[in-house]
Amino acid sequence: EAQVTQNPRYLITVTGKKLTVTCSQNMNHEYMSWYRQDPGLGLRQIYYSMNVEVTDKGDVPEGYKVSRKEKRNFPLILESPSPNQTSLYFCASSAHRGETQYFGPGTRLLVL
Amino acid sequence: GESVGLHLPTLSVQEGDNSIINCAYSNSASDYFIWYKQESGKGPQFIIDIRSNMDKRQGQRVTVLLNKTVKHLSLQIAATQPGDSAVYFCAENSLGSARQLTFGSGTQLTVLP
Numbered sequence: 136e137a138q139v140t141q142n143p144r145y146l147i148t149v150t151g152k153k154l155t156v157t158c159s160q161n162m163n164h165e166y167m168s169w170y171r172q173d174p175g176l177g178l179r180q181i182y183y184s185m186n187v188e189v190t191d192k193g194d195v196p197e198g199y200k201v202s203r204k205e206k207r208n209f210p211l212i213l214e215s216p217s218p219n220q221t222s223l224y225f226c227a228s229s230a231h232r233g234e235t236q237y238f239g240p241g242t243r244l245l246v247l
Numbered sequence: 248g249e250s251v252g253l254h255l256p257t258l259s260v261q262e263g264d265n266s267i268i269n270c271a272y273s274n275s276a277s278d279y280f281i282w283y284k285q286e287s288g289k290g291p292q293f294i295i296d297i298r299s300n301m302d303k304r305q306g307q308r309v310t311v312l313l314n315k316t317v318k319h320l321s322l323q324i325a326a327t328q329p330g331d332s333a334v335y336f337c338a339e340n341s342l343g344s345a346r347q348l349t350f351g352s353g354t355q356l357t358v359l360p
Contacts, residue, residue, distance in 0.1 A: 177351065178336070225290050227290075235277065235296055236348060237292075239290050
């Protein structure tokens, strides 16, 4: 089944404790992206990747890092999480830039 | 930057009626539009898309209309069912933009029995 998977689905952590949210797609998509979703603000792009080893900032990149060492994986890294990063996070992928994106199930993060 | 917005944050319809969800966009360079459905606790799910060289596109029970003159997009759902209850997002993309999609804030559709 073609899909985007994320892990973990739920995470509670404390301020400053580094964490990684994994994202994997099995559709051989070139383009991958991370979004956060907050009430009243909709989906906002954090980072995106056009292909392996090619990443760029989205609209809200502060406090986040990403890497794209393999085509299928696009982890999101929070080096020092803060409470304002409490949110619902979605990974998405598309075959190429500009095409329809397919979303993962989401990761709900709470930073205390 | 320019943004995509929705006229109404909530919409309630009777089961079996048709639903119309509206979206206004302001980026005149937008040339590709997508509607997503997001059920509670799930990620956005692709419904239908339309490119700017079209005015209308139909899917299964859904139709998207694009009016470029007034920069307006709508999603019509025929014979709305309880399973259609969800938040619906429109998204736009200028195919020249490497940043991909810009999403609206969403409309909550509630189907009443």
